[in-house]
Amino acid sequence: xxxxxxxxxxITCLLGLTACDTGKEVTENYGVTEEQALExxxxxxxxxxxxxxxxxxxxxxxxxxxxxxxQDYETxxxxxxxxxxxxxxxxxxxxxxxxxxxxxxxxxxxTMEIILDEELNYVSxxxxxxxxFGEIMAKAALNTVMGMGTVFAVLILIIFLISGFSLISxxxxxxxxxxxxxxxxxxxxxxxxxxxxxxxxxxxxxxxxIAAAVAAYEGAASSDGYVVRSIKRRKR
Numbered sequence: 431x432x433x434x435x436x437x438x439x440x441i442t443c444l445l446g447l448t449a450c451d452t453g454k455e456v457t458e459n460y461g462v463t464e465e466q467a468l469e470x471x472x473x474x475x476x477x478x479x480x481x482x483x484x485x486x487x488x489x490x491x492x493x494x495x496x497x498x499x500x501q502d503y504e505t506x507x508x509x510x511x512x513x514x515x516x517x518x519x520x521x522x523x524x525x526x527x528x529x530x531x532x533x534x535x536x537x538x539x540x541t542m543e544i545i546l547d548e549e550l551n552y553v554s555x556x557x558x559x560x561x562x563f564g565e566i567m568a569k570a571a572l573n574t575v576m577g578m579g580t581v582f583a584v585l586i587l588i589i590f591l592i593s594g595f596s597l598i599s600x601x602x603x604x605x606x607x608x609x610x611x612x613x614x615x616x617x618x619x620x621x622x623x624x625x626x627x628x629x630x631x632x633x634x635x636x637x638x639x640i641a642a643a644v645a646a647y648e649g650a651a652s653s654d655g656y657v658v659r660s661i662k663r664r665k666r
Contacts, residue, residue, distance in 0.1 A: 499555025511536030
């Protein structure tokens, strides 16, 4: 019920602004004087403020422009505080009517821009909070610090990544060296066994020859089948 009362009030005011004769000279700009535009702006901001405070903004989803304006106003209220009064205004006519309202809030001032088309229908409604010079500089400094902090954080991350790549390379080199040593050991082991077998074979033959020589000296036959025919001294 409250929703329809608000809508009916806004429509009634709009019709009254465009149809009634206030006794003042009406401008050629869409038949709306500056005083009428101001009254229309007051009605708009009061209706939006009441709808937001009473939690009725969701009821205006069928009107995208008005609903977006209420959402923007609700966001601005976080810094602006409660709406108190209109402390200034400007009206301009260019492809429609643009109403700029200066709003006094409990914490900060704000501006609301209301744009109407040639038929005086809403085109856009936006609200922006007015911050002091100190607040603007503080936000700028905070944004700068955050930006620089993000850059340094990314640089540090890149340094760690590069260090990690070098560590991975070292681990891979150690693995390759260990694998190479294992391969060399696998190739060397059969060679060693072959050499040892050859050396052992030579030793057995030497023993057999010595045993045969001793047996021949004593006049007995060698048990290994070796027969010593002659003994010669080997020159070195």
